[in-house]
Amino acid sequence: MQDQSSKIVLEQISHLTLTAPTDEIYHASVAWFEQLGLRAILTETSADTKATWLQLFCEETSTHDPAIKIAYSPSGLRKLPHSTKMDWRSVPAIATIITNTLKAIEELFASLPWAYQRYSIPSKDPLAQSEYSAIYTHDPMNNLLIFTDKPNPFASKKKTETAHHVEAEHTETQRPQFQALEQPDGRKRKIAILTSGGDAPGMNASVRGVVRAAIVRGCDAYAVHEGYQGLVDGGKMIKKMGWDDVQGYLTTGGTVIGTARCKAFRERPGRLSAAKNLVLEGIDALIVCGGDGSLTGADLFRAEWPSLLEELVNTGELTQEQVEPFSNLNIVGLVGSIDNDMACTDITIGAVTCLHRICESIDSISSTASSHSRAFVVEVMGRHCGWLALMAGIATGADFIFIPERPPSGEDWQDNMCAEIKRHRDLGKRKTIVIVCEGAIDSNLNPITAKDLADLLTDHLHLDTRMTILGHVQRGGVPCAFDRNLATMQGVEAVEAVLASRPDVPSPMIAMNENKIVRTDLMKAVALTGEVAKAIARKDFIGAMELRDPAFNQQYDQFIATTLSSNERSLLTHDKENCQPLRIGIINVGAPAGGMNAAVRAAVRYARNRGHIPFAIHNGFPGLIAGQVKEMQWMDVDGWMAHGGSELGTNRDQPSLDLGMVSYQLQKFNIQSLLLIGGFEAYTACLEMYNARESYPAFCMPMVHIPATISNNVPGTEYSLGCDTSLNAIMEACDAIKQSATASRKRVFVVEVHGGKSGFLAVMSGLAVGATSVYIPEEGISLTRLQKDVAHLCQRYAEDAEGKSQGRVFIRSEAASRTYTTDIVSAIIKEEGHQQFDSRTAILGHIQQGNSPSPLDRVRAMRLAVCSIDFMEEKACLSSSSSSSASSASSSGPVVYNKDPDSISVAGIHGSNVSFTSVEALLKSTDMKNRKPTQTWWMDYKRSCNLLARRTDLL
Incomplete structure (x- = not known):
């Protein structure tokens, strides 16, 4: 197979030594590699052992650089090949060989015959071809090898066009040097x-x-x-x-x-x-x-x-x-x-952290405002953009916001605002929060300042009003x-x-x-x-709103719909024909997650403003079975945006606990639509009720599952409520741990995080804290991987300046391995480090559920809740108009009898949109055994974790 146009070239790697347990396997292995174009150039013998070097160069002058050494040792372990029924891509390979004769190699394996697996993989390298192939196979010693035609990303273009490249494990003393991508004239970029x-x-x-x-x-x-x-x-x-x-x-x-x-x-x-x-x-x-x-x-x-x-x-x-x-x-x-x-x-970079600072400040202001029954006017940054004011208003449950893109309408907007605030006070609200953007204007382009608003509330409503200008505190702090x-x-x-x-x-x-x-x-x-500033200048406020991101306009309308009390009128009859008010049950299922309460608040207030009647079902399905159902009023959820955990109570129990009693209680309280907020348990609960529709007609109603779990393992959505709160809790804990490790000098912490069989939290937190290594269930943990990690640590600590060693963190997902537990991984690292560094463990546990929900989780909760109520209305209206058997809201049964599979759906975030997918359709893309979706967008970030930790041995 070897010729002058297909060279095997050794570049920037350590020598690879393979051990054969018997003399027969030793000779078979030498012959096997020779068939691939590697030539034996030296044999060493002793009384009990033999060793052959295999040359990767075809020129005679290159004999000083052999690459693979095959040694016979009677004490060598007999390895078993991996089952051909499994995907070998999930198994660590001992080496990767990059070759331009992949087709010939495959023909050779097929002619022997030889067990192998071939895959085509899209390339992410802009300098490489759009797709490359990989062949996985075992040598006669049962070492897993990868042959691929993917160009070496660290080699120059000239070399990758003609060279084979073997990437083997790197020893402690031989780190790969990154080769420069050269310019056409040979310069380094x-x-x-x-x-x-x-x-x-x-x-x-x-x-x-x-x-x-x-x-x-x-x-x-x-x-x-x-x-x-x-x-x-x-x-x-x-x-x-x-x-x-x-x-x-x-x-x-x-x-x-x-x-x-x-x-x-x-x-x-x-x-x-x-x-x-x-x-x-x-x-x-x-x-x-x-x-x-x-x-x-x-x-x-x-x-x-x-x-x-x-x-x-x-x-x-x-x-x-x-x-x-x-x-x-x-x-x-x-x-x-x-x-x-x-x-x-x-x-943009920095906007979300700034929103964190604003929400932290307003949450603190809210407690003192409630204590003294005061009004606060808070000014935030934003000369021509009201994004910060809008998102802060949503996340903190503010009473009013003022932004440049959407000034208050009408010449009497001051009177309207005062009337609405008085209505809130009459309902029992003790605090008033108004957020004004520094560039806020009225419809005539006149500035609206914080002082103007504070004077208005003081003079017209006689409220004890304070003004707070956050200023540059918004820019500061840890990202x-x-x-x-x-x-x-x-x-x-x-x-x-x-x-x-x-x-x-x-x-x-x-x-x-x-x-x-x-x-x-x-x-x-x-x-x-x-163009936004120009549109505002010519009073084209509709155009200014449309120039913002796709969700901006929608979220402003949702803020108004969930903030202003409209309990004296029903918007439903104005918007949709043939629709009756719904009696909506709201239940939390699964473990607590940041944003659950925010979703309940938004659902309750939006439902009441639409003319529906929301009911709180306390303590999950056991609470429903026990009849713990209560109607929710507008003020019952006041302040819930900032509350962590679950005010309704939650647990992991399923409707199968007693399907008959669940159906009975839904009929008893005349629940005509059900909103489930929770994790994978809420998804399986929806499936159970969907499959039981034939036996229990009470389940033939619109149901929506809002994903809320820190593991982010619910199918049908890119983000679940609570996952951002959890990531920030893990990040803060790891920052403190890393600081301790650095102060102690030469200390490694193995941090265990939640996530079940999903590696989302481990990968995304590992990227956020700069983890040296991340262990996830999707990849598992092997002894080979641990050896690589120890070798990497030895090299990195050897490179640290004297007296300035950095603390390092490993992130381990709780289900990454049953064998290699957090304690065992830490013990191996400590033992193999030979006192070069120390190792400790940190199991974060339930601290990862966070305290107060992050602003992103609050904003997502409001959006998902409002869209879910709209979805229920739509399904109810369609059924009412097409079914002659629909009953009224005062009857004993559901308002609709709907067996449409789409009427039980998951509300998912996809990019900038909220979409609904039926629980039945999601079964095709769900790994029910491991309780997670089969496809995940965040796995692409795992490679970046390795790259930014200098783990090229894992790329």
Whole structure:
């Protein structure tokens, strides 16, 4: 099989030693590898053992670099091949061989015959082909090997076109060196990142992502300090970054590399200096993290680049030879903005953390406001964008919000607001919270200030009113888990965008659309962002709302519908014909999760405003069987947005506890629609009632399951309520643990997290805290994996500066392995570390359920609850209009008799949309045994965890 066009080349790996337990297997193994094109070049013998080196080079001059050693040892273990009925991709392989003769290898295996498994896998490498193949097989010693035609991502393009590459396990003393991705002229790629404009939490995470991804991709990474001012000044302001230079960046707010307003860069002389400094450093790729102004300046810099270089040559500042390799400047934008005011992206870096700070402040204000029966007017940031005010209003249950895109309608809006607040007070509310955006205006474009509103409440309602301007506290603090992961993944994608950029393609901006990291046209996004302010200026408020992300307009309407009391009228009869008010039961099922109470609050208030009658079913299905059902009033759920746990009570019991009594109680209380809020147990409960419809007609009603579980393992949704709260609880605990480990020097913590058979919490928290290794049920734990982890730890601690060893964290999902428990993993790490480092365990337990729900969980809860009530109405109306047997709300049976499978559905978040999928249809994509979906979007992040921890041995 060997010829001059198909070489096997050894690059940057340690030697691989394989042991044969018998002489017969030893000789068979040597012959087997020789058939693949590896040639035996040396045999060592002794009384009991033999060893043969297998050469990976075909040239005679390369005999000094053998790669595989096959040794015969009578004490060697006899390994059994893995069953051909299992998927070998789930088993750790001893080596991966990258070859350009994969087809010939497959023909060889088929002709022997030889057991193997072949897979086609889409490639994520923009420099590689769109798809690659992999063959899994066992050698005669029963070692699992992978043969693939995937190019080596760390080798130069020239080499990957013609070379075989063997990637074996790395020993403690032989770490792979990342080979540079070369330019056509042989230069090494150099990528710089700067942060500009207002600081935003998560900017440091993006810098870390860029630096480490660039190093892994074989490039040099640079940080430009003090934003564009650093480009203009050059010298020490442009610093080459190493792997450990960004250690600790995840937990730090603001921007470590600094940001500054730079007047000089706005003028051409300043940009000339910046261009000269980049050329002198050999940098031709710039990643800019900032707002629309910063990104506009970056694109202008790119557009002027050729003329700037020409002027520098003409003035003698640089020579033609110096500028020749840098004819094009690559620009990639990352949006760092707490206002979330950039078009073409659903969220910006820093916005969610800022929302955390606002909600923490308002939650604290709410307690004192309730104590003294006061009103508070809180001003938040946002000159032209009301995202922070809107989301904070939803998350904290504020009475009113004022934003620039949607000013209050009518000239008498002050009277209407006062009348609504008085109605709330008459219902028994002791506090009033009004949130005003700093750029809020009325319909005539007149500013609405916090002082104006405070004076209004004092003068017209005689309320004891206080005013709080949060100011720059909103920008500060540790980034939340969402922002860390968003910024990290966007930083990694920015490096990939640099490597894939071309002079004829517009500068890209890294965005988040439909829960996916994507690239979009930078200047198109900047232009659309400016259109919002223009629409507001010409009083086109409808257009301004439509220019925001797809959910913005809908969420504003939902806020109004769940906040303003409308108990004197029914909106239902105005909106839909042939629809009667529904008696809606609300029940929590499964373990507590942050956001459950927020969902109940939104469902109760929206249902009452629509004219429906909501009923609380306490303590899950046992409570329903016991008749613990109570009608809910508008004020019964006041303040629930910030409450953790489950105010209704919850447990894991199923309707099968007593299906007959469950049916009886639903009929007794005339429950005509059911809202289940909970985890996988709520999903199986829906299935049980769906399957029992023939025997129990009471179950023939609209039912909706709102996923609420920290494990995020419910099918039909990308996010469940509670998972974001849990991620932040894990992140905060791991930050403290890591701090302790660093202070103790050379200490490793193995942290066990919840999640059942789903690795969501482990993967996403591992990414957020910079875990060295993550163990999840989807991959399991093997002794080989533990050996790799120990070897990696030994190398990393050996590289740490004397007296400055970093604490390191391993994340282990609770169901990752029955054998390798958290204690055993920690003991193995400690024992194999040979006193080079210590190891401890931390089992977080129920602290992961969190305390107060995170803002994202609160906002998602409100949205899912409102959409669920609308879904119930729709199903009830359709059945009422098509069924002559429908009964009225006062009858003893359900309002509808509906066997439509779609009437029992899961409310799921998919990108920026809420959709409903029947529980029956979801069975096809559900692993019932392991209680999770068969497909998960977050598994793509697992590779990034390894990459950013320098675990190239696991990629």
